[in-house]
Amino acid sequence: MLGILKKHYKSILLVMIFSLITTGGLFAENKPAVLDSGNTSWLLISSALVLLMIPGLAFFYGGMVRSKNILNTLMMSFISMGVITIQWVIAGYSISFGDDIAKLIGWKTDYLLLHKIPFGEIKPDEKVPHLAFMVFQAMFAVITPALISGAVAERMKFSAYVVFIILWATLVYDPVCHWVWGGGWIQKMGALDYAGGTVVHINAGVSALAVALVLGKRHGYPKDLMLPNNLNFTLLGAGLLWFGWFGFNAGSALQANANATLAFVATFVATGAGAVGWALAEIWHRGKASALGVASGIVAGLVAITPAAGYVTPIWAIVIGLLAGFICYGGVLLKGKLGYDDSLDAFGVHAIGGIWGAIATGLFASVDGKGLITTGDPKLILFQIIAVLATAIYAFVVTFIIIKILDVIMGIRVTQEDEITGLDQTQHGETGYNI
Numbered sequence: 282m283l284g285i286l287k288k289h290y291k292s293i294l295l296v297m298i299f300s301l302i303t304t305g306g307l308f309a310e311n312k313p314a315v316l317d318s319g320n321t322s323w324l325l326i327s328s329a330l331v332l333l334m335i336p337g338l339a340f341f342y343g344g345m346v347r348s349k350n351i352l353n354t355l356m357m358s359f360i361s362m363g364v365i366t367i368q369w370v371i372a373g374y375s376i377s378f379g380d381d382i383a384k385l386i387g388w389k390t391d392y393l394l395l396h397k398i399p400f401g402e403i404k405p406d407e408k409v410p411h412l413a414f415m416v417f418q419a420m421f422a423v424i425t426p427a428l429i430s431g432a433v434a435e436r437m438k439f440s441a442y443v444v445f446i447i448l449w450a451t452l453v454y455d456p457v458c459h460w461v462w463g464g465g466w467i468q469k470m471g472a473l474d475y476a477g478g479t480v481v482h483i484n485a486g487v488s489a490l491a492v493a494l495v496l497g498k499r500h501g502y503p504k505d506l507m508l509p510n511n512l513n514f515t516l517l518g519a520g521l522l523w524f525g526w527f528g529f530n531a532g533s534a535l536q537a538n539a540n541a542t543l544a545f546v547a548t549f550v551a552t553g554a555g556a557v558g559w560a561l562a563e564i565w566h567r568g569k570a571s572a573l574g575v576a577s578g579i580v581a582g583l584v585a586i587t588p589a590a591g592y593v594t595p596i597w598a599i600v601i602g603l604l605a606g607f608i609c610y611g612g613v614l615l616k617g618k619l620g621y622d623d624s625l626d627a628f629g630v631h632a633i634g635g636i637w638g639a640i641a642t643g644l645f646a647s648v649d650g651k652g653l654i655t656t657g658d659p660k661l662i663l664f665q666i667i668a669v670l671a672t673a674i675y676a677f678v679v680t681f682i683i684i685k686i687l688d689v690i691m692g693i694r695v696t697q698e699d700e701i702t703g704l705d706q707t708q709h710g711e712t713g714y715n716i
Contacts, residue, residue, distance in 0.1 A: 317408035319537045324413045327532025331420035334525035335362055335427060341518025341576065342431050345625050348510035349703025350435045351713035357430035357442060364443055365423045368450050370395055373422055374415055376455035377463050384466035387459040407535040417532060418458075425454050425481045431625035432489035435507075436499050436700055439708040441693040448683050449488065453676055457484050461668070472668035473650050473661065475544065476533040478588025478639040479672040486632025487673045488680035490623065495684045496693060498622035500700050510713075512572050519576035523552055526583045530590040543648065544590035548583070551590075551602030555582015558606020566610070574610070577630060581609035584634035589642040597645035597655070601638065609634045632673070639669050 339358035346354045365373075371394055379389030391397035395415065402411040426446035433442065460467040461480050474480060499507070509515065530548040534541035559578025560570035585605035586598055593601065612633030613626045623629060643662030646652035653662045687693055699707035706712060 314403040314405035314408055316403055316410065317536075320407055320535070321409045321413055323537040323541065324407075324409050324417050324532060324535060327528035328413070328417045328420050330525045330528025330532065331417070331424065332362070332525075334420075334522050334529065335359070335424050337518045337521025337525055338424065338427055339518065340514045341522060341580070342434065342625050344511040344514030344516075344518060345509045345573070346434050347507060347703070348714055349705055349712075351510055351705065352711055353439065353704035353708050354430065354434050355713075356439065356709065357434070358427040360439075360443060361423050361427040361446060364447055365426055365450050366419060368447055369419045369422045373450060373455050374418065376451065377418065377422070377458040378415075379459075379463075381459070381464040384464075384469060385460070386456050387463045387465075409535065414535065417535075418462075421477060421481060421529075422450060422454060422458070425477075425485050426450055428481070428485035428627055428631055429489045429492060431627035431631075432493040432623045433496055434624040435704065436496060436624075436694055437492075438691075438693055438695055439704070441687055441691055444691070445492070445684060445687055445693070448687075449680060452683065453488060453679050454480070454484060457672055457675065460671075467668045467671065470664050470667065471661070472664040473592055473642050473646060474588045474639065474668070475591040475642075476530045476587045478584075478635045478642070479668050482584050482587060482631040482635030483639065483669060483672045484676045486628050486630070486635055487676045489627035490621070490632065491677045491680040492684050493621055493623050493628070495681065495688060496622075499624065500697055502622050503617070509573065512576075515576050516572060519579045522583060523579055526552070526587075530587060534591060540591050540648070543594075546595050547590045547593055547598035548586055550595050551586035551598040551605070552579055552582040554599045554602030555579060555585065555606045555609075558582070558603040559610050560606070562607045562610040566614075577609070577613070577626070578606045581605045581630050581634045584609075584631055585638035585641065588635070588638045589645065592642055592646040592648050592650045593652075594647060597641075597647075601641045601645065604641075605634050605637055608637050636669055636673075639665050 335358050339355045342358065343351045343355045375389050375392035376387055379387035379392050382388055398411050400412060404411050404414055407414065426449055458480050459465045461474050462468065526548055527545055531541045531545035534544055556575045556578040559574050559581060563570045563574045582602035582605050585601050589601060609630050612629035616623050616629060643665035644652050644654045646661060647655040651658035651661055653659055684693060695704065695707060
C-alpha cells in the first residue's frame with residue numbers, strides 16, 4: 282500500500298488540489314451574495330409603511346390648523362414626497378451613504394442619479410437589493426423635512442418652504458444621516474440610533490425651532506384663539522402614523538428577524554404608554570384628558586422609542602413611552618413660558634421627545650448595547666449625550682443660516698393681509714371646505 286502511495290503521490294496531490302479549487306476551497310473567489318426574498322419583502326413593505334406616514338402626518342397637522350389653512354398645511358407634507366424624492370435620487374443618497382470623507386460626509390459619484398447601481402446588486406449583509414435599501418432610506422429623507430412644517434404652519438410662503446426643504450435636506454439631513462448611519466463620526470464613536478432619534482426627530486425638531494424664531498409669531502398669537510379645524514383628522518393622522526411607524530422602526534432591522542420583532546413590539550407598547558402618559562399629565566395639570574392630548578401622546582411615544590426600538594426590552598419600552606407623555610407635555614407648555622410660536626409643537630414633541638429617546642437608549646439598552654441602568658456601563662450614555670448635543674447644535678446653526686439667507690433673497694413670510702385671508706386661497710387659490 283505504501284509503495285502504491287509513493288509511486289502515485291504526485292497524481293493524488295494534483296487531484297486533491299483540483300478538488301479544493303473546484304469545490305470552492307483553495308484559491309476560490311468569494312461567492313456573490315444571494316438574495317433573501319423574506320428580507321426583501323419586509324424591507325419593501327416597510328418602505329411603503331413609512332410612505333403612508335406622510336399622509337398621516339398631513340392629517341395630524343392639518344386637523345390642528347384653522348380651516349383657512351388646512352390645504353396649505355396638507356401640501357407642506359405632500360410636496361416633500363415630490364421634491365425630496367428627486368433630491369435624494371440626484372445627490373442625497375450619495376451624501377448620506379457614499380464613501381466616507383473625514384467621518385463628516387459621504388460622496389460616491391456612482392450613486393448620483395443612482396446611475397451606476399445595478400438593479401440586481403445585492404447588499405451582502407442584509408441580502409436585499411441595493412435599491413431596496415436605497416428606497417427605504419429615501420422614505421426617511423422625505424418625511425423628516427415635512428416634520429418641520431408643524432412649526433411654520435399658517436404663515437410661511439409656500440415657495441420659500443419648498444426651496445428651504447431642498448436646501449435643508451442637502452445641508453442638514455444628509456450630513457447628519459451620514460454621521461449616524463453612513464459610517465460617520467457618531468456611528469464610529471459608538472452612539473446608538475436605531476431608527477432616527479437624532480437623524481430624524483432631534484434634527485427636524487431643533488430646526489423647526491430655528492425657523493419659527495426667524496419667522497416670528499402668527500398674527501394675533503397668543504391673544505387670539507386659534508382653534509383646530511378638525512380634530513377628527515388629527516386623530517386619524519395619529520392612527521396612520523402609529524401604523525406606518527412599524528415600518529419606520531421594525532423595518533430598520535433591514536431583515537425579517539428577531540430584532541425586527543423586538544423593535545415592532547417595543548414600538549407598539551411604548552406608543553400606548555405615551556398616550557396614557559400624556560392623558561395622565563393632562564388630568565394632573567388641567568383636570569381632564571383631551572382627544573388632542575391622546576393623539577399628541579401617541580406621537581410622543583413613537584418619537585421617544587424610535588432611537589431605542591431594537592435595543593430595549595418591552596418593559597423598558599413602556600417606561601420610555603410613559604415618561605415621554607409627561608416630558609413632551611411639558612415641552613409643549615414650554616412655548617407658553619418662553620413666548621415663541623411653534624404652531625403645532627414640532628419642537629415640543631419631536632425635539633424634546635427625540636432627546637429623551639436618545640438619552641433613554643443610553644440608560645436602558647440591553648440588546649446590542651449596554652445601558653447605564655441595565656448594565657451599569659456609563660460609556661453609552663456619554664456617547665448619546667455627545668450625539669444629541671452635536672446634532673442639535675449643527676441643526677440649529679445651519680438651519681438658522683439657511684432661513685436667514687432665504688429671507689433676504691426671496692422673503693419667507695406671507696403678508697399680514699394674506700395671513701388674515703388664509704394661505705389656502707393666497708398660496709394655492711383653493712379652499713379646503715366649500716360649505
